[in-house]
Structures are given as C-alpha cells and as structure tokens.
Amino acid sequence: MPRAASYSHYLDLINLTKNFASWEKINTDHMMDSLSRVHHLAFAPSSHGDFHLLAIATNTLRLFKIFPKSTLKDQPESILEIFNYKDHIVDVDHICWNISGTVIYSISTDGSLSSHRQTTTGDWNCLFISKPNPQINKILWQSENEAKHTYLEGLKFNYIPLSMW
Numbered sequence: 001m002p003r004a005a006s007y008s009h010y011l012d013l014i015n016l017t018k019n020f021a022s023w024e025k026i027n028t029d030h031m032m033d034s035l036s037r038v039h040h041l042a043f044a045p046s047s048h049g050d051f052h053l054l055a056i057a058t059n060t061l062r063l064f065k066i067f068p069k070s071t072l073k074d075q076p077e078s079i080l081e082i083f084n085y086k087d088h089i090v091d092v093d094h095i096c097w098n099i100s101g102t103v104i105y106s107i108s109t110d111g112s113l114s115s116h117r118q119t120t121t122g123d124w125n126c127l128f129i130s131k132p133n134p135q136i137n138k139i140l141w142q143s144e145n146e147a148k149h150t151y152l153e154g155l156k157f158n159y160i161p162l163s164m165w
Contacts, residue, residue, distance in 0.1 A: 044101030057092035
C-alpha cells in the first residue's frame with residue numbers, strides 16, 4: 001500500500017517497490033489544485049485488488065483510485081479522481097472509512113457530517129448530511145459490537161457504528 005504525507009498545499013505519495021528493495025515517489029502534481037489545503041487523508045482499510053482508495057479532506061471531500069505501477073506490463077502508476085463532494089459549506093476537516101472501505105464519513109470545520117456509500121456500479125451516493133454542530137470535530141469508526149449507541153446533537157441513535165468527539 002502506498003504511504004502518504006501532506007504539508008499545506010502539497011501531497012506526496014510513496015510506494016514500496018514490488019521487490020521491497022526501495023521506495024518510489026508517485027507523481028501527484030495533477031491531483032491537487034493550488035488552492036486546496038490538505039486537512040486530512042486516509043486510505044480505505046481493505047484492499048480493492050488492483051488499486052487503492054485514498055480520501056483527501058481539503059475544501060471538498062475528494063476520493064482517488066490509485067493504480068500502482070505494473071512491473072509485468074511496464075506501465076506507470078495511474079491516479080484517477082472518482083469523487084469530489086463539494087456540498088460542505090466550509091472546509092472538510094476530518095474523514096473516516098468504514099472497515100470494508102465502502103462508506104466514507106466526512107466532517108467539516110463547522111461540525112456538519114456527511115456520509116457516502118459506494119454503489120455496485122462504483123458511483124458514490126450520499127447517505128446523510130447532518131446540521132452543523134461545532135461541538136463535533138472528529139469522527140472514528142467502530143464496529144457495532146464496540147459501540148451500540150452514538151450521540152449526535154444531544155440525541156441518542158441506536159446502532160450507528162460511528163463515534164464522534
């Protein structure tokens with residue numbers, strides 16, 4: 001799996017070569033426009049076969065498919081933007097994947113939370129959007145066995161496997 005690092009408006013992706021002998025930098029110049037400051041990033045936790053999913057929190061929520069360099073076909077790495085959610089009113093501050101890498105949660109600096117699920121066709125559909133709540137600034141995925149109740153805006157929701165603080 002590639003490793004990622006971000007500082008201000010730049011993003012570096014580094015991948016371990018197939019023979020585990022060295023690290024190589026993946027070209028990310030086309031991924032970020034000059035106005036997007038990276039707040040948070042996270043790879044989807046499960047392997048998707050030939051590619052990796054990377055979520056980046058900037059002024060929007062952006063999802064990328066990263067296809068590593070193929071040693072058999074001698075093809076360079078490929079990075080495709082597959083989703084750009086622009087409906088957060090303010091910057092996206094934090095993101096979190098579910099354990100299977102099919103649902104992404106994003107929270108903005110005003111505390112509004114959104115959730116998106118990948119469909120069988122590969123598209124991303126919005127599951128819900130909450131009202132802003134400045135008391136919420138981080139999200140953490142937990143399995144249903146770990147957390148049976150989640151509190152959001154002072155209301156108790158049963159069986160939502162998501163924790164916020």
